Amino acid sequence: MKPLILISNDDGYQAPGIRNLARIACEFGEVVVVAPHINASAKSHSLTVGNPLRAEQIPNDGYTVYAVTGTPADCVKLGVEHLCPRRPDLVLSGINHGSNASINILYSGTMGAALEATTCGYPSIGFSLLSHNENAMWSPAEPYIKQVIEYVLSKGLPDNISLNVNIPILEKIPKLKGMRVCRSAAARWTDSFEKRVDPYGRDYYWLTGKFVCEDMSEDTDQWALANGYISIVPCRPDFTDFSAVQQLQSLNTK
Numbered sequence: 630m631k632p633l634i635l636i637s638n639d640d641g642y643q644a645p646g647i648r649n650l651a652r653i654a655c656e657f658g659e660v661v662v663v664a665p666h667i668n669a670s671a672k673s674h675s676l677t678v679g680n681p682l683r684a685e686q687i688p689n690d691g692y693t694v695y696a697v698t699g700t701p702a703d704c705v706k707l708g709v710e711h712l713c714p715r716r717p718d719l720v721l722s723g724i725n726h727g728s729n730a731s732i733n734i735l736y737s738g739t740m741g742a743a744l745e746a747t748t749c750g751y752p753s754i755g756f757s758l759l760s761h762n763e764n765a766m767w768s769p770a771e772p773y774i775k776q777v778i779e780y781v782l783s784k785g786l787p788d789n790i791s792l793n794v795n796i797p798i799l800e801k802i803p804k805l806k807g808m809r810v811c812r813s814a815a816a817r818w819t820d821s822f823e824k825r826v827d828p829y830g831r832d833y834y835w836l837t838g839k840f841v842c843e844d845m846s847e848d849t850d851q852w853a854l855a856n857g858y859i860s861i862v863p864c865r866p867d868f869t870d871f872s873a874v875q876q877l878q879s880l881n882t883k
Contacts, residue, residue: 632658632718632782635746637704638725639669639738642687642696645763646724650756651692653774654721657782660692661717663708665701665738670727672700672738674745674866682707701742709749719782720746723756723794724774726763730795730850730860731816731842740793744866747791752781754792758799759854766799773808773859786863793862797854806857813862814849816842 634654638647642664654660666685677699684707687694695712697704701722709717725739734740743755754777758765777794786792793813799805820838827833842851850860 633713633715634658634660634719634721635705635708635713635717635751636660636662636721637664637701637708637742638723639665639672639701639742640726641665641668642694644668644726645765646726646756646758649767650721650724650774653771654778655692656775657778658718661708661713662689662692662694663697663704663712664695665704666696666698669700669738671736672702672741673736674702674741675700675738676706677703684712701738702745705742705745705749709746709751717746717751719778720751720753721756721778722746722753723758724767724796725755725757726761726765727757728759728795728854729755729757729793730759730854730862731814732818734793734813734862734864740791740864743791743793744864747789748866752786752791754778754781754794756794756796758796760798760800769799769805770796770859773805777808777861789865789867790863791865793850793860793864795850795854795860795862797857797859802857804857805859808859808861809850809853810861810863811848811850811853813864814842814846814851815844816840816851 722742729737740755743753746753818838822834853860
């Protein structure tokens with residue numbers, strides 16, 4: 630029996646990235662796409678509460694597609710419990726339009742879906758391309774995407790680990806140099822809310838910001854991407870800092 634691969638994203642079921650990822654994944658097994666019916670970027674690991682979820686099967690050739698009125702994490706939970714014909718062998722998320730490297734993983738709906746799969750006990754990979762252009766170049770990265778999928782299908786992943794894979798803007802580099810397994814760079818967004826006025830004269834605020842990264846060590850994802858490599862960061866949903874647990878022992882009470 631062919632492996633069953635569940636695919637989600639945060640850009641919506643019609644996004645070019647998820648269509649490309651589904652096409653690639655079809656070379657490895659049976660594919661079921663369960664993705665938001667509209668763009669759900671920056672939803673992180675959020676779930677829908679207080680509202681029903683609806684899943685509409687979309688006519689499609691080659692693989693099964695469901696559009697869900699929920700978040701990326703909703704899509705994974707609903708997909709594995711109700712919409713997949715059996716337990717998935719692998720969960721993929723993406724290919725996202727825009728970076729999910731470094732601090733961006735905290736906000737990413739794409740990685741929210743991948744990490745939700747991890748918490749449910751499924752090996753998972755999130756793929757992102759730094760370009761926001763819907764007509765961005767994909768093909769040079771395809772052999773590497775296939776290599777990562779094949780590796781996880783054949784060798785698996787450690788428990789509670791997901792892979793965060795980011796691809797540089799391919800139009801801006803002469804040639805992809807390969808892949809680097811690395812750590813997330815320490816970075817931040819300097820967010821600000823720009824005050825604007827709508828056509829009715831009412832004030833509103835628009836989130837803007839600048840990505841600031843001063844951590845360009847050669848073992849980081851930001852260095853890899855800036856130097857023509859695909860970055861691969863193993864990550865886990867457990868945020869515990871075990872060194873700090875030891876440092877804070879004096880706060881324990883009897």
